[in-house]
Amino acid sequence: MDKNLSWANQIAVVTGGSGDIGAEVVRALVALGVKVASADLVPFPEVKSLSDSTNFFPSIVDVSNSKEVDQWIDAVTERWGTPTIAVIGATIVRNSTLVETSDADWDAVISVGLSSSFYVARAVIKKMLLVQAHGKIVFIGSWAASNPHPHIGSYSVMKAGTRALMQNLALEYAHCGILINEVAPGVVDAGLSKALFDKDPALKARALESIPVNLTLTTKDVARDILYLCSPENLVTTGIVLTSDGGLSIASTMNTGTPNRMKDKSQ
Numbered sequence: 001m002d003k004n005l006s007w008a009n010q011i012a013v014v015t016g017g018s019g020d021i022g023a024e025v026v027r028a029l030v031a032l033g034v035k036v037a038s039a040d041l042v043p044f045p046e047v048k049s050l051s052d053s054t055n056f057f058p059s060i061v062d063v064s065n066s067k068e069v070d071q072w073i074d075a076v077t078e079r080w081g082t083p084t085i086a087v088i089g090a091t092i093v094r095n096s097t098l099v100e101t102s103d104a105d106w107d108a109v110i111s112v113g114l115s116s117s118f119y120v121a122r123a124v125i126k127k128m129l130l131v132q133a134h135g136k137i138v139f140i141g142s143w144a145a146s147n148p149h150p151h152i153g154s155y156s157v158m159k160a161g162t163r164a165l166m167q168n169l170a171l172e173y174a175h176c177g178i179l180i181n182e183v184a185p186g187v188v189d190a191g192l193s194k195a196l197f198d199k200d201p202a203l204k205a206r207a208l209e210s211i212p213v214n215l216t217l218t219t220k221d222v223a224r225d226i227l228y229l230c231s232p233e234n235l236v237t238t239g240i241v242l243t244s245d246g247g248l249s250i251a252s253t254m255n256t257g258t259p260n261r262m263k264d265k266s267q
């Protein structure tokens with residue numbers, strides 16, 4: 001078997017690796033034998049400990065600071081070699097209408113969600129080009145990139161920017177064998193959305209009502225999509241948005257489909 005087609009020969013970097021979705025991705029990659037370096041502002045959750053794995057290298061990094069990002073990617077390369085996979089997911093969200101959004105909140109959302117994505121992708125691609133390595137980059141985007149979210153407008157705008165970043169990079173580096181894609185989850189019952197559901201349980205019920213399959217996503221659903229795009233066997237898929245949202249983005253308030261069908265089946 002071509003060694004480039006084996007998961008065990010891959011070196012991955014994951015940002016937001018201590019978050020709910022990030023930690024799921026880290027664990028899934030380590031389980032496949034991939035060497036995984038994660039970056040986050042906070043330590044990797046103890047309950048999901050991987051301290052016994054020599055294939056896991058967690059770091060505290062502020063990914064909105066390009067110098068810290070460059071130093072982190074240098075450190076990973078020195079330790080294991082050139083990264084072949086990057087999963088870029090560190091994000092924050094600020095709740096407010098756009099007009100009520102302060103300069104500080106706007107700058108924070110754009111800098112942590114969009115500028116950091118550019119810094120990480122740039123640093124990793126430079127390393128790949130140096131040794132002519134093929135590789136995979138997956139941005140964790142959102143269905144909010146193409147569906148306006150008035151209560152979190154800055155997040156929605158930031159995710160649209162991340163999508164444009166993904167598409168531009170995908171076109172620029174396809175000829176080098178660097179394949180760049182986005183996963184766009186709908187509502188995941190974890191991380192950012194779970195924090196909102198915990199504050200307002202009625203919100204989850206309302207969200208479920210508008211999702212045609214009548215299910216929220218799990219972190220495992222998102223990790224599965226990311227692994228699909230990162231697979232060493234993927235030699236052609238680039239520049240796509242893999243939307244997994246239970247039909248949310250194709251439904252409208254006029255016609256949400258038949259959301260009660262799944263409920264009826266389970267009764």
Ligand SMILES: NC(=O)c1ccc[n+]([C@@H]2O[C@H](COP(=O)([O-])OP(=O)(O)OC[C@H]3O[C@@H](n4cnc5c(N)ncnc54)[C@H](O)[C@@H]3O)[C@@H](O)[C@H]2O)c1
Nearest residue numbers: 016018019020021040041062063089090091188191192193
């Ligand atoms: N939860 C959802 O419903 C949902 C839906 C669609 C997309 N997403 C996307 O999934 C990704 C992960 O989100 P999540 O829901 O797991 O949230 P999360 O809050 O659990 O994870 C985000 C992580 O990013 C880290 N982070 C924040 N600022 C950082 C910085 N400056 N430097 C380094 N790390 C930083 C946080 O510490 C956190 O661990 C995000 O890109 C989010 O937009 C989530």
